[in-house]
Amino acid sequence: MSDMLSQNLLSPVVLFFVLGILAALFKSDLKFPSGLSEGLSIYLLIAIGIKGGIELSHYSLASVFKPMIGALFLGTVIPLLTLFILRFMKMDLKNAIGLAATYGSISIVTYGAAISFLEKEGTAYEGFMNALVVLMESPAILVSLLFLKLIENNTGESSLFSKKVGIIPSSIGLFDKEVLRESVFGKSVLLLVGSLVIGLALGESAVPMVKPLFIDLYSSVLILFLLNMGLTAGARLPEVKKHGVKLLLFGLLTPLLFGSLGVLVGSAVGLSIGGAALMGVLAGSASYIAAPAALKTSVPDANPSIYLGLSLGVTFPFNLMAGIPLYYEIAKWV
Known part of the structure; x- marks a missing residue:
């Protein structure tokens, strides 16, 4: 186990991430142009999506049905578990919703690093x-925002301790078009x-065109992206510390809880050791792209330094350095 952890810590993707953190902490003038940062994100999204579609074209619906149900289950249950935990931490409603959406959704880059680890x-x-990455991206955001509407519409207050939290609404028209657009589109x-x-539509016929850019260069581009993420995470570390030890513990312990749950669900739906480990990685990661984009417009009162600071500054490096090999070991044990 110690050898696996040291190998993961000494991989190029982790070391460049650490380099970015150090650059931010020591106030280096290193920074990525906004256009390049955006381009790297777009590249990774397309690369993961198109590789998933090509691979999915090799399978029948019957063979992926159970794993899809497992992914949707995790995307629905994890934000509710997050809210339950934050209820006892006395977190205010808006920031609790922000963390529920963030931790219920997934980190594509963590998933990409996990793939590199397994390979x-x-x-x-x-x-x-x-x-399954796609299936777990949006449900948590939708569930969290729905829960916010439930509480506000039925209690008229923003207290997470209201006794009326569990009331089911009489109307399903709780989402406005902007919320749906941000979450789904x-x-x-x-x-x-x-x-x-x-x-999925093109299958293997797409490989000759996409392989040189989106498959062969994937690991190298991931290094650049993680260097940039290290700069962002390092800049947000002081913001997380300002909110106390409880939040730091939340950012370190909940990935272990949710990641273990993900591995168990993955094993229950018949995934291999590698597949169950990846399910654990998805469940234990936290979003810093899709969820913040939706929260910015639908929950503007949620503090970005909390949900972004924790996801980028605490959970992301934890998963990158220790979480991925831990989920892998749990998958082997299960």
């Missing part, structure tokens, strides 16, 4: 796992779903 270990995984989900559908 380095020589562990196979189901090719349709990339498709935001750039992350749109690129993932669109690339997945294109890859």
